[in-house]
Amino acid sequence: MSTLTRPVVPAPGARPGRTPRRIRPGKNDGSGLREKKSLPMTAIMVVFLVYSFAPLFYLIVNSTKSQDDLLSTFGLWFGNGFDLFANIRDVFTYNGGIFLQWFGNTLLYVVVGAGGATFLATIAGYGLAKFRFVGRRAVFAVVLGSIAIPGTALAVPTFLLFSKLGLTNTPWAIILPSLISPFGMYLVWTYAVDAIPTELLEAARMDGASELRIFFTIAVKLLTPGIVTVLLFSVVAVWNNYFLPLIMLSDPRLYPLTVGLNQWSQQAQGVAAHPIYNLVVTGALITIIPIVVVFLLLQRYWQSGLGAGGVKE
């Protein structure tokens, strides 16, 4: 779906003031009873798996084909030659190695944008969960209201604003709008309400620890699954961002991978058409590998971060 920033996964059932729930320990024990594994049920999941995986398989298979093979051989199986390494070499050398530049840009936008968004959401969520202050309810209302605002409704006005300020066609044009994640903040807030015992904070204050020290030593540790979940989804949002950079950037050397790849795929159209589909396919594969690896490495965190949002012991 074309979203600028797809909101992060909500903490399920995270409604403060609900009946306490207990997360079931141990492995996937489903209904809590001993169930026999069933082949028909597994078969249903295999259908889902094939649907989810077929396009990725297509991508992998076709990244091993030359432009000619791509056009002439069957899409779901390997072609006549094995040109994966030639394709990878061409991806990184085409147009004077612009792909590597795009890769670097994407990393920059992700590290600064998603990292910044996670940091801001974390400290704000913690502050909202564990402090009473004047205007707290107003902050709350604004955050909840802004979750429902479609990102793309903002994109055009933000562009106009930035062009007035001379910020368009700079990295800031991508980083600044990425810094705000109302939903990330909401997630950290619901998580912090449950995960950080107020008594612990009180005790630390009694011992004379400063608020910042308490946050960085106690809160961050307890919030880690929530923080990683927010970080993961912020990273995905920035990595996958297309609409915003498409609007903001005119210099190809500032493009992230998504906009760059699309520019390559557009080369097949027009008068001087010079299709490089093999590079588009291989480039797409290279684009998704890092994010998939991050997903797999951090899965332990987001699985618990998701489940624990609504847990109150």
Place this chain on the structure above:
Amino acid sequence: MTASDTAPTPAPVARRRKRGKQTGWLFVAPFMVVLVAMLIVPIGYALYLSLFRDQLIGGNHFVGLANYVQLVQDSKFWSGFVRVLVFLVIQVPIMLVLALIAALALDSARVHAAGFFRIAIFLPYAVPGVVAALIWGFIYGPQFGLTGSFNSAIGIDLLQPFTPTWILTSIGNIVTWEFLGYNMIIFFAALRVVPTDLYEAAALDGAGSLRTILSIKLPALRGSIVIATIFSIIGSFQLFNEPNLLKSLAPNVIGTFFTPNMYAYNLSFAGQQFNYSATVAIVMGIITAVIAYVVQVRGTRSENR
């Protein structure tokens, strides 16, 4: 989920020290500053823009609600709007029902290698929308796609993903592929926190698995279904990436005002009509927010019994 659930209650002084009455602001302020700068200010600016018009004679001047009046009568806007409405009425239920089936199957503990399936079906979410549209665009493509292979294998052009009849279905399939696993994970995570004793009680009462699903699991999923529905609606109204990328493959089918978002984009960047484009953005934002609010209120109405 309302703000009143979490209304700050005056804490007993005994438990709370005088210090740090406003310390909370220290933590919340940076976020709020960026939120105001990146969210509130652009919205305000869009509102301002939507009340003006840039004319050849006389330059930029105040026109009141003229842009809104023009939009209400603008058939280009409404055709795109109706298209995304049809899209969401069909695509969102299909996607969510499929996600629900997958989540319930995984939660039933009767699937082999459930952990593997969970991750694998979630993975498409990590694929950028642009890349997803590119891949499916290739697959749909008559040249070297699977559609071409399939059609030549059966000898008739049965599959025509880029015809006006099928284009919405083709886009719907891409969107479903991207977000099926994402929604499945939301539902699955909600099922994980259902208290075990509920299941034990149901088993004692002799409830079968269907009864357990209807009486325990679906009510427990209610909140997450509402949230998933709201996000899917917001996403559908913003539809841009997929049609914009497929445009080059189906140039005569997907025009410049195929969806409201594409219309706003093309008004700005092809037509330089920034004031009118801002009006489209504002109206779409309002409609989306209102519908999201209605879904939330209706969906959670009987929750706080």
